[in-house]
Amino acid sequence: MNESRGSEYTWVEGLAICLSMIGVQQATQIIAQWGPFFYSPSEDVGRTVYVTTMMVTVIFVLGTVWDAITDPLIGAWSDRTRTRPGWARIVPLRGRRRPFIFWGSIFLTFTSIFFWFPPIAGTSHVNFGYGVALLCLHWFVFTITVVPLTSLGPEIARTERARVSLGIWTAVGMIVGLALAIVLPGVLIAKLDPARIEDRLIVTLPEQDVLALAALSPEATDPAHMTRRDGAITSVITGELLGTINGEDAALFLRERIPEARRDRVSVVLEEGSFSPTGYRRVATMFALISLVLLQLPVWLVRERFDSATRAHAEVPWLQGVREAFGNRPFVVYCVAFFLFNIGLIAVQNALPYWAELGLGGDESTVTVLMIPFVVTCIVFYVAVPSLTKRLHTKWMTFLSFLIITTGLPWMYFIPRMEIAVETKFMLGGALFGYCGIGQSIIYAMMTPILGEIIDYDELRSGQRREALYNGLHSFVTKLAIACAIAIAMTSMRLWGKSAEAYTGVLLVGPIAACFGFLGMIAILFYPVLCVTPDRGNA
Secondary structure (H helix, E strand, O other): OOOOOOOOOHHHHHHHHHHHHHHHHHHHHHHHHHHHHHHHEEEEOOOOOOOOOHHHHHHHHHHHHHHHHHHHHHHHHHHHHOOOOOOOOOOOOOOHHHHHHHHHHHHHHHHHHHHHOOOOOOOOOOHHHHHHHHHHHHHHHHHHHHHHHHHHHHHHOOHHHHHHHHHHHHHHHHHHHHHHHHHHHHHHHHHHOOOOOOOOEEEEEEEHHHHHHHHHHHHOOOOOOOHHHEEEEEOOOOOOOOOOOOOHHHHHHHHHHHHHHHHOOEEEEOOEEOOOHHHHHHHHHHHHHHHHHHHHHHHHOOOOOOOOOOOOOOOOHHHHHHHHOOOHHHHHHHHHHHHOOOOHHHHHHHHHHHHHHHOOOOOOOHHHHHHHHHHHHHHHHOHHHHHHHHHHHHHHHHHHHHHHHHOOOOHHHHHOHHHHHHHHHHHHHHHHHHHHHHHHHHHHHHHHHHHHHHHHHHHHOOOOOOHHHHHHHHHHHHHHHHHHHHHHHHHHHHHOOOOOOHHHHOOOOOHHHHHHHHHHHHHHOOOOOOOOOOOHHHH
16 A cells, blocks of 8 residues: 555555564464463373463463553553654664564563573472563563554554554464464474374284274274284374273273283283473574564564654643543443453463363364464455455454354363264364354454554544553553463363363363353443544644
8 A cells, every 4th residue: 555645554564564463473372372381281191390280370470460560651651752763772763663663572582482491390489480580571571562563553554444454464464473373383392392202002912813903993003003023013003093092991902802812912002202392492482583583574664654853742641641541431341342352262272282182182283283274264254354344343343253252162162072083073173263263353353443443532532642552551451361361261270170181171261261252242332333534634
């Protein structure tokens, strides 16, 4: 899109925003998605437990609450920053946002890597202190980077059409970033872990009794699984097939079908897998460096429109600005609705690795399988979003997205409980996440337009352009929702189980999340239909 009167953005700026959103997702989603699982993984499966379930809950709640507190402070700081560089700027970057993005993304690279290096290889209070310190520092520099970054959108796109267009750029970046941050790590963590060995069942029996092995499982007689030596057959059973075969039952099954004279030559041994933190650390380093490059793009490719030297307006104290923001009724309704909805959505996100491993019998790579249809439907449905926005206001688009995702979440409880084949469970899980991907695509596309019209409404009421303050307060509410979501998900797993023997606590996260999603749907109904036309001369 070409510039119009200095207020619209160019396609280069749109692309820079899009790519920077990929960096944002990589900097946040890997820690949010995999951090709790890394520090306090599923029990009784051979993983290193660095902290208890209660400790990991406190780590992420404290880190997120600290992040929430700093969001509006950084937003106000960015809004008050002079746009023209003075002597204090080591790198003389022009603007209120770009200096923050430049320095924040650099420090964010280090915290994104060092978080995955707890000092004690076992459950320890030292790991707890380390996790709290690194996570608080990570979210602080993340805020320094992202609150100013997200404030660029409403500033460079000032009409509804431009904001919907920029919203699509933003949404594409966020969903591609989500794909990279959630889909790829699942398989990369396993591939890049040199110590990774899957659980496997090793069955050995006389070669003439191969029919008994075939009766146990036709796949066990696949040449890829079998070796023959000294008149005996050895079959190694792993992956999804292992989830359907119990070692003791398999031994009994085979001995009943083999002549008594050869039964002593039947051996069934279950070898537990092994894991190391190396895969997580390599993936974190890779994604941190990519994130740094992508987050630097807006610094050099986006031109800030606001110039503090040419805009004279009364300086409003920060606390007064906060009070005025929470006196903005559309903003309050928006915050309440997204607070409730995000509690449910993020609780499910935190439970997903546990659900894939315990509910479906998979591992980190299972998350990749589940998220592929999610990402595909997100991207495909973007084609329909512009047409829908011509017929439905952002309020009803948001309601529709909440409805789709909320109706899908309860199935996270029922699918693992079904008496069906493991392969069918995987297919149903993929279908569930594909369905939810439709709702997620709408949410991402509506974030820029709905917050932009709220900021315009505030400008009409106050005469102030406070993009960063509103983005900071929005981020504050989102982080509180994340803290609540982590507490709810981990409490469910602590009370009702997240072990291989008892994992009802993992399954219950889905229905609990759906209840919060339903409350968010009710709240968004109170959002007014705004038709704000800003004065472009104020841009």
